[in-house]
Amino acid sequence: MPEVFIKDIIPDTVITAPWSQGRDYNLDVDNDNDINFRVFSDYIGGGMVLGSAGVNITTLNSELFVITDSTYPYVLSYGDTIKINDKWGKGNMILESYWQSYPPGSSGHSGNWYGLNNKYMGVKFNNRLGWIKLDTYTTSLKVCEYALQK
Numbered sequence: 001m002p003e004v005f006i007k008d009i010i011p012d013t014v015i016t017a018p019w020s021q022g023r024d025y026n027l028d029v030d031n032d033n034d035i036n037f038r039v040f041s042d043y044i045g046g047g048m049v050l051g052s053a054g055v056n057i058t059t060l061n062s063e064l065f066v067i068t069d070s071t072y073p074y075v076l077s078y079g080d081t082i083k084i085n086d087k088w089g090k091g092n093m094i095l096e097s098y099w100q101s102y103p104p105g106s107s108g109h110s111g112n113w114y115g116l117n118n119k120y121m122g123v124k125f126n127n128r129l130g131w132i133k134l135d136t137y138t139t140s141l142k143v144c145e146y147a148l149q150k
Ligand SMILES: [Ca+2]
Pocket: 028, 029, 030, 031, 032, 033, 034, 035, 036
């Protein structure tokens, strides 16, 4: 078993987008001060017609991947196994996206990370496996902890 570096973020970092704004957060999974992920939360009003909110994550390195078969990262639970031959993707990923009509009447969401607690996103960086532990809400997320093989 390779050694694993685990970083417990204390306190957990909450990224909340105020109405009509966005908030971002930089995540450095191997702690070398070079940012690896950009997490972005937004909460946007499109005039009086439509509101939308969501949380996205972008990989910033060519050898950085998350477990997915699309632009929607998979959700892992405690005890799940991360393997080098899992399905990996990179680029601009959507954790969750929500929209609502105005006046309210219809709404919907996409992405696998809608309103989850204590879940994990699988990560691979230069063939080192790891994870990011997140909580997600409609207009925000909480970054709790991350880990990467040494
Ligand atoms: Ca880094």
